[in-house]
Amino acid sequence: MTSLVCIDGELMEPAAARVPVFDRGFLYGDSVYEVVRTYLGVPFHLDRHLERLERSAAALELALPPRATLVAWLKSALRAAGNPESYARLIVTRGSGPITLDPTTADRPRTVLLVKALEPYPAWMYAQGIKVSVPAIRRNPRAALDPSVKSGNYLNNVLALGQARRAGFDDALLLDIRGRVTEGSSSNVFAVRGGSLLTPPLETGLLHGVTRALVLELAGQVGLQAHERELEVADLARADELWLTSTLREVLPVVRLDEATIGAGAPGPRYRAMAERLHAHALDWARAAAADFWREP
Numbered sequence: 001m002t003s004l005v006c007i008d009g010e011l012m013e014p015a016a017a018r019v020p021v022f023d024r025g026f027l028y029g030d031s032v033y034e035v036v037r038t039y040l041g042v043p044f045h046l047d048r049h050l051e052r053l054e055r056s057a058a059a060l061e062l063a064l065p066p067r068a069t070l071v072a073w074l075k076s077a078l079r080a081a082g083n084p085e086s087y088a089r090l091i092v093t094r095g096s097g098p099i100t101l102d103p104t105t106a107d108r109p110r111t112v113l114l115v116k117a118l119e120p121y122p123a124w125m126y127a128q129g130i131k132v133s134v135p136a137i138r139r140n141p142r143a144a145l146d147p148s149v150k151s152g153n154y155l156n157n158v159l160a161l162g163q164a165r166r167a168g169f170d171d172a173l174l175l176d177i178r179g180r181v182t183e184g185s186s187s188n189v190f191a192v193r194g195g196s197l198l199t200p201p202l203e204t205g206l207l208h209g210v211t212r213a214l215v216l217e218l219a220g221q222v223g224l225q226a227h228e229r230e231l232e233v234a235d236l237a238r239a240d241e242l243w244l245t246s247t248l249r250e251v252l253p254v255v256r257l258d259e260a261t262i263g264a265g266a267p268g269p270r271y272r273a274m275a276e277r278l279h280a281h282a283l284d285w286a287r288a289a290a291a292d293f294w295r296e297p
C-alpha cells in the first residue's frame with residue numbers, strides 16, 4: 001500500500017512533502033478541495049467532483065490550474081502509487097504571500113494531491129448502524145460561509161464532530177441557525193418514511209454531495225420516491241430509516257439520533273437495497289469509464 005504526494009505536478013514520498021508556512025491554506029484555510037475514490041481503479045464521477053471544485057474556486061475567486069492538468073497529475077499519481085483502490089484528496093490553495101488577509105496579495109495557486117490506498121469505513125458501522133448526535137454548534141449560514149463551497153475552512157464541522165465524539169456518538173448532524181437539518185459533519189443525510197426518501201433541499205445551505213445526487217437519481221430504482229424538503233430533528237427521529245451518504249461512506253445507516261432509536265434500531269431493508277444499488281452503479285460506471293479515463297490525451 002503506497003501513499004504519494006504530488007505538489008504542483010511533482011511526485012514525492014509523503015515524508016518529503018513540504019508546503020511553506022506562508023501558504024494561505026495553512027494560515028487561513030484559504031483553499032478548496034475535493035475527495036474522490038476509485039472503483040476498479042477509476043476515480044468515481046471525477047467530472048462531477050471537478051465541476052464542484054470549479055464552482056468552489058469560482059465562489060472564492062481562486063484561480064485553478066486547467067482541468068486537463070489536474071486530471072493528468074491525478075492519473076500519474078494513481079499510476080505511480082499503484083494501489084488496487086485509492087483515496088485521492090485534491091487541494092488547491094490560493095498560494096503564499098505576506099501575512100495579510102488581503103487575498104489579492106497571494107502569489108499563485110498551489111495544488112497538493114494526496115493519494116493513498118482506500119481505507120473503507122469499519123464493517124461494524126454498516127452491520128450495526130451508527131449513533132449520531134446533534135451538537136449545539138450550528139452549520140454556517142449561506143450568507144457567512146456558504147456550505148456549498150468545499151473550502152479548506154472546516155472548523156465548523158471539526159467542532160461539531162468534536163462535540164459529538166466527546167458525548168459518545170460516532171458522528172454529528174448539523175442544524176442551521178433556524179433549527180432545520182442541513183447535513184452530517186462530512187456527509188449528507190436522508191430519511192426514509194414509508195415509500196418516501198427525504199433529504200433537505202440545497203437552499204438550506206449544505207454541500208451538494210456527489211453521492212447525495214446519485215442517491216436521489218437511484219431512488220426510483222429501489223422503489224422510493226425522492227423528495228427534497230425542509231426537515232427538523234423530530235422528522236428524522238420518527239423516520240423508519242436514517243442514512244448518511246458520502247464518497248467514502250457510500251450509504252451508512254444511522255440507528256440512533258441522540259436519545260431516539262431510529263426504526264427498529266438496526267439497519268433497515270431500504271438501506272440495504274440502496275447500498276447494493278449504489279455499489280452496483282459504481283462498478284458499472286467504472287467499467288464503462290475506464291478506457292476513456294486512462295486514454296492518453
Ligand code: PDD
Pocket residue numbers: 035157183184185186187188207208209210211212245246247248
Ligand atoms: N466530504 N457534506 C460535507 C460537509 C462533506 O464534507 C461531504 C464529503 C459531503 C458528501 O459529499 P460527497 O458525496 O460528494 O462526498 C457532504 C468528503 C468525503 C471529505 O471531506 O472527506
